[in-house]
Amino acid sequence: MSEWWSYGLADFLLFSPRVYFRLFETMNTTWGLAVVSALVAGVIAAGLAMRHGHRGNRVILVVLSLIWAWVSYGFMWQYYQPINWVVPYVLPGFVAEVVLLAVFAARPLPLRFGWRGDFSSVVGAAFIGIALVVYPFVGLFEGRDLMQAELFGSAADPTALGTLGFVLMARGTWRWLLVPVPLIWCLIASATLWVMDQEIAIVPLVAVWLTVFCCWLDLKNGVTTRRMTQAELVEPTD
Amino acid sequence: MSEIDRRTFLKSASALSALGAATALGGAGPLWAQTIAGQKRPDVIRKAIASTGEEIPAVGLGSWITFNVGNDMELRDQCADVMSAFFSAGGRMIDSSPMYGSSQDVIGYGLDKLGARDQVFSTDKVWTSGDGMEQLAQTQERWNIKSFDLLQVHNLVGINENLPLLFKLKDEGLLRYVGVTTSHGRRTEDVMAVMKNERLDFVQVTYNPIDRDVEEYLLPMAYDRGIAVIVNRPFRGGSLVEKLEGEPLPEFAAELQVQSWAQLILKYLIAHPAVTCPIPATTKPAHAAENMRAATGLLPDDKMREQIAAVIGVLI
Ligand SMILES: NC(=O)c1ccc[n+]([C@@H]2O[C@H](COP(=O)([O-])OP(=O)(O)OC[C@H]3O[C@@H](n4cnc5c(N)ncnc54)[C@H](OP(=O)(O)O)[C@@H]3O)[C@@H](O)[C@H]2O)c1
Numbered sequence: 157m158s159e160w161w162s163y164g165l166a167d168f169l170l171f172s173p174r175v176y177f178r179l180f181e182t183m184n185t186t187w188g189l190a191v192v193s194a195l196v197a198g199v200i201a202a203g204l205a206m207r208h209g210h211r212g213n214r215v216i217l218v219v220l221s222l223i224w225a226w227v228s229y230g231f232m233w234q235y236y237q238p239i240n241w242v243v244p245y246v247l248p249g250f251v252a253e254v255v256l257l258a259v260f261a262a263r264p265l266p267l268r269f270g271w272r273g274d275f276s277s278v279v280g281a282a283f284i285g286i287a288l289v290v291y292p293f294v295g296l297f298e299g300r301d302l303m304q305a306e307l308f309g310s311a312a313d314p315t316a317l318g319t320l321g322f323v324l325m326a327r328g329t330w331r332w333l334l335v336p337v338p339l340i341w342c343l344i345a346s347a348t349l350w351v352m353d354q355e356i357a358i359v360p361l362v363a364v365w366l367t368v369f370c371c372w373l374d375l376k377n378g379v380t381t382r383r384m385t386q387a388e389l390v391e392p393t394d
Numbered sequence: 395m396s397e398i399d400r401r402t403f404l405k406s407a408s409a410l411s412a413l414g415a416a417t418a419l420g421g422a423g424p425l426w427a428q429t430i431a432g433q434k435r436p437d438v439i440r441k442a443i444a445s446t447g448e449e450i451p452a453v454g455l456g457s458w459i460t461f462n463v464g465n466d467m468e469l470r471d472q473c474a475d476v477m478s479a480f481f482s483a484g485g486r487m488i489d490s491s492p493m494y495g496s497s498q499d500v501i502g503y504g505l506d507k508l509g510a511r512d513q514v515f516s517t518d519k520v521w522t523s524g525d526g527m528e529q530l531a532q533t534q535e536r537w538n539i540k541s542f543d544l545l546q547v548h549n550l551v552g553i554n555e556n557l558p559l560l561f562k563l564k565d566e567g568l569l570r571y572v573g574v575t576t577s578h579g580r581r582t583e584d585v586m587a588v589m590k591n592e593r594l595d596f597v598q599v600t601y602n603p604i605d606r607d608v609e610e611y612l613l614p615m616a617y618d619r620g621i622a623v624i625v626n627r628p629f630r631g632g633s634l635v636e637k638l639e640g641e642p643l644p645e646f647a648a649e650l651q652v653q654s655w656a657q658l659i660l661k662y663l664i665a666h667p668a669v670t671c672p673i674p675a676t677t678k679p680a681h682a683a684e685n686m687r688a689a690t691g692l693l694p695d696d697k698m699r700e701q702i703a704a705v706i707g708v709l710i
Contacts, residue, residue: 164578170495171462172677178466238464239495 169351171239176352177295179235180311181304187230194223194309195288198318202284205269205325216269217261220319223309224254231312246344253319253337260334267328276324276370276379283321283363287314294356313349316341317360320367329380332371339364430481431509438484438689441670443571444620445595450515452664452689454487455480455682456626456675462495472677474504479679481513483686489598489624489673490537491519491548492529498536511539517624517673519575521548526556530563544596546573550584557592571595577626579607586612589621598624601669602634603662603703604710617668625663625672629656637710644705646698651691655706656681660688662702665695 184191201219204212228250237243260267271277291314292305308314316338323334342360349357374380440449455477463469477488490497498518505511518533520526530545545563547556553574563569573596576585582599589597589612597616601608605627616623629635638655652658656674663672674685694702 170459170493171464172459175463175466175469178469179464182466235464238499239462241493241495 165347166351168242169348170241173352173354175239176348177300177304179231179239180306181301183231183235183310184303184305184307187310190226190230191307191310194226195307198223198309199288201322202288202318205284205322206271206281213266213269214261216322217257217266220322221254221257221261223315224250224257224319227310227312227315228254231310236312242344246341249337249340253334256333260328260330265328267326267331269322269326271325272327272379274374274377274379276374279366279370280321280324283324283366284318285321286359287318287321291317291356291359298354312341313345313360316345317363320363324367324370324374327380331380335367335371339367342367430478430513433482435482435484436690438686439664439693441622441664443595443622443670445571445593445622450671451484451486451686452671453485453660453686454489454515454517454624454671454673455485455685456673457488457490457497457501458494458675460675460677461490461497461500463500464496470500470503471507472679473500474507475679476676476682477501477504477510478508480682480686481508481510483683484689485682485686486513486515487517487543487624487671487673488514489517489626491521492533493519493521493548498533502536502538506538514539515544516542517544517546518542519546519548520556520560521551522556523552526552526559530559541568542570544571544573545569546575546596546598548575550574550576550581550588553588557588561593571622573597573622573624575599575624575626579605582607582612586615589615589619594621596622596624596670598626600627601625601663601666601672602628602630603659603706604630604634606703609666613666613668622670623668625669628659628663628672628674634659634706634710638706641709644701646701649692650694650698652688654684656685657688658702659706660685661693662699664689665693665699 197219201212201216204216228247232243232247232250237247271281287308292307292311293302295304295306296302306314308318319338320335320342323331323338342364346357346359346361346364349360439452441452442449460476461473463473480488488501490501492498505514516537516539518537520529520533522529534542545560547553547560557572557574560569560572564572573594574585574588575598576582577598577600579600585597585599588594597612599608599612601613601623602625613623615621635654635656641655643652643655643658647658650658650661652661660672660674663669674681676682676685
């Protein structure tokens, strides 16, 4: 449609920062137990992903799938959709992520998470750490209430950021299938925060670049394509 | 789809008129809905809509960003308070768009709460390259209103389909006025082409003491052709009043009995003979009342308007 060229990014800012951050406050107070449970599940999944072993791969994928389902229905549909008409257009992507994570969990050989000590692992671990611990509390420095914290597992931005971290910690040829949705969401999140004059807009943007770079690096180094050794394939018994 | 939506549009129109009639027969509406009904409102400056001669208050209310508060009940009530202050100060025109998120629902909520359906001059838009009728049916449902006073083609989107649709609704008596909108000085020539070729009642453009391009051709053309002008972004989205905050008002402002830069800017706009109604948006009831008060008292003459623009130009 020819008319669209005349729009600028700021034209699509439909709500004020006050209304946006109150969404998290309302969600956190209304759904406290679910929000805390999702965060704790995320912390456990992170712990499992950091181990240099193979147990818990399925657990991580199931947790992430459930978390994406909760973010899609809870935050995106119940809270964000009423103030942002873009949401219904991206929601099918979120549902696709839920399904993909579930499919990976159901495969006989799910993705293998673990610390590899390479650059991608460092970046992946950093994303998870930022999503779990840093992102929710940045608002405090800007004078926002603790109840407005954007928590991994319930808010879309830290969940997308953390998921990219989990993917970078994983091995498996098809792991890239899990990248586009959180990657695109990080771009949308960055643009939204940027037009709202929020400095944290830089975080999801940098995450996009680093993810693309790490995916390329891993492809080049054969991290995702190399066949796993027999030892790596065997589930430890301890 | 179009025919179904058309029927929905017509049906809800007649259902709502039936409801209106029933309320009228049964006497007053519910207690909570009487907040502004029967209230005495101050006299404000009115401007005529050239195509009919109908007069409307010279300041309206926008809803972009400010009224998009979703399902947050506390904020919805604050928006209703803004509407209440606006109506109580003599205001009538409220402008919205399907592009403004939940604003239409929030306006519907406020009208319900205040019982202000008879008071409002309802102004909305069609903004789609798809099925305009479907969108209008949804808009009407959100406002929960019998029919609109004015519908505009938002930023000329889908103009070839949407403008004929609006004219058709007007011809059928389902709509009173038709217009088009633009903002930020975009596509001014296209807007003027539409003004020249179509029988528009309204045009909506950006105009304020800094963005004055429309003064040259568009406003004179609107005046000559009898097209009413709604002014959007009178405060440049708020940045204009924000930058002027703390600056002393010029001495001549006392002559106009204005107490704030916001009022001075609105008086500057209202005083233009082609301008019908600026529509500042706000989240604050006090600002809504303050803005409406700009439509009282004296207005600047041409010389003073130039002084206002000059002073603001220097301070910005
Ligand atoms: N293409 C289009 O059709 C189009 C484009 C743009 C706008 N519009 C319409 O035009 C309306 C007005 O434009 P806008 O909302 O972009 O910008 P605007 O009305 O120029 O500015 C709105 C801002 O001004 C502040 N404000 C209002 N009254 C004030 C006062 N008395 N003192 C100090 N600050 C005051 C408000 O802040 P507070 O909340 O603090 O009062 C608000 O943030 C829109 O809401 C929309 O309905 C249409």
